[in-house]
Amino acid sequence: QVQLVESGGGLVQAGGSLRLSCAASGHTFASYAVGWFRQAPGKEREFVATISWSGGSTYYADSVKGRFTISRDNAENTVYLQMNSLKPEDTDVYYCAANTKGWITAATREYDYWGQGTQVTVSS
Numbered sequence: 001q002v003q004l005v006e007s008g009g010g011l012v013q014a015g016g017s018l019r020l021s022c023a024a025s026g027h028t029f030a031s032y033a034v035g036w037f038r039q040a041p042g043k044e045r046e047f048v049a050t051i052s053w054s055g056g057s058t059y060y061a062d063s064v065k066g067r068f069t070i071s072r073d074n075a076e077n078t079v080y081l082q083m084n085s086l087k088p089e090d091t092d093v094y095y096c097a098a099n100t101k102g103w104i105t106a107a108t109r110e111y112d113y114w115g116q117g118t119q120v121t122v123s124s
Contacts, residue, residue: 023076038120
């Protein structure tokens with residue numbers, strides 16, 4: 001059983017920044033890849049970014065490349081998403097998820113555990 005809890009969401013003006021955190025339980029968390037996804041009401045969940053178990057590999061959606069940075073601190077069982085140059089279209093509920101195989105992937109179906117989400121709202 002792995003539990004993931006997101007935090008750090010809120011209201012920010014366009015061009016501003018937020019840092020999201022994903023805190024995880026479990027002694028094997030350090031071996032999992034972690035992804036960030038987002039979802040607007042009535043729409044499918046969208047891939048944002050992912051990081052391998054070691055932190056050595058990352059992958060980003062084109063829509064956030066150059067603006068968002070994913071990182072992890074395995075000693076603290078935490079993964080971060082630094083979001084800069086935020087745009088109104090970034091407004092969504094953001095979720096973190098764990099892939100127990102440790103591989104980076106953009107596919108929602110490959111992730112085994114999910115958090116409950118944190119709301120990010122970007123005003124114009």
